[in-house]
Amino acid sequence: GNSVTQMEGPVTLSEEAFLTINCTYTATGYPSLFWYVQYPGEGLQLLLKATKADDKGSNKGFEATYRKETTSFHLEKGSVQVSDSAVYFCALLTDSWGKFQFGAGTQVVVTP
C-alpha cells in the first residue's frame, strides 16, 4: 500500500538556520507529492507541490524536489524565521481525487 515516512520531530532551530525535513514515500503508479503546513490551532495550508519526477516545488523560501529514484521529497529552507514554527506534513496523492496519504507530521520550532 501507499505510505509516507517523515523524520520525527520536534526539530528545534535558531532563527536563520538551515532547515531540512526528510520525506520518503512508497506508492504505486506516479503520485503527486505535497507539503502542507499547519500553524497552531489552524487547518492545513498547501505549502508546495510537485506532480512529476524532477519537478521542484517552491513557495515562501521553501523548496522540495520530486526524486523518483530515491522516492523522496525532502523539504528545505535556507534561512528559517520564528514565523516558520509549525507542523509540516508530507503527503502523496495517487488517485485522481483528494484521498491524500499523509505522513505523521514534523513539528518545527524556531527560536529567536
Place this chain on the structure above:
Amino acid sequence: NAGVMQNPRHLVRRRGQEARLRCSPMKGHSHVYWYRQLPEEGLKFMVYLQKENIIDESGMPKERFSAEFPKEGPSILRIQQVVRGDSAAYFCASSPDLVHGTEAFFGQGTRLTVV
C-alpha cells in the same frame, strides 16, 4: 472566495451524546473529504463524497459514524454515542473538478472533545 468553512470550531460532548460536524466547501467545489487527526498523529482519511453520493468510505469506522453531502447545504459528519476515543480534530477538505495533482483545500477543523 471564502475558503472551506467548518463549524463549530470547538465542540464538547459528553459520552453517549451525538456530535454533528458541518463543512461548507469552497464555491464551485463538488468534492468533499473528511479527515481525522488524533493527538500527536497525522491525518487519516475517513470519507470522500460528492453531492448526494458517498464515493469512498474506506476510512470510516463501521459503527456510529456517518457522513452525507446533500444536494443543498453543507456536508455533515455525524458521530453517534461518542466515546473518549473520538476526541480529535476533524478536518474537511474540498477540491474542484478532478485533474491530476489538484490539491485539496482544507478547513480550519472542528476540535471535538468528549468528556
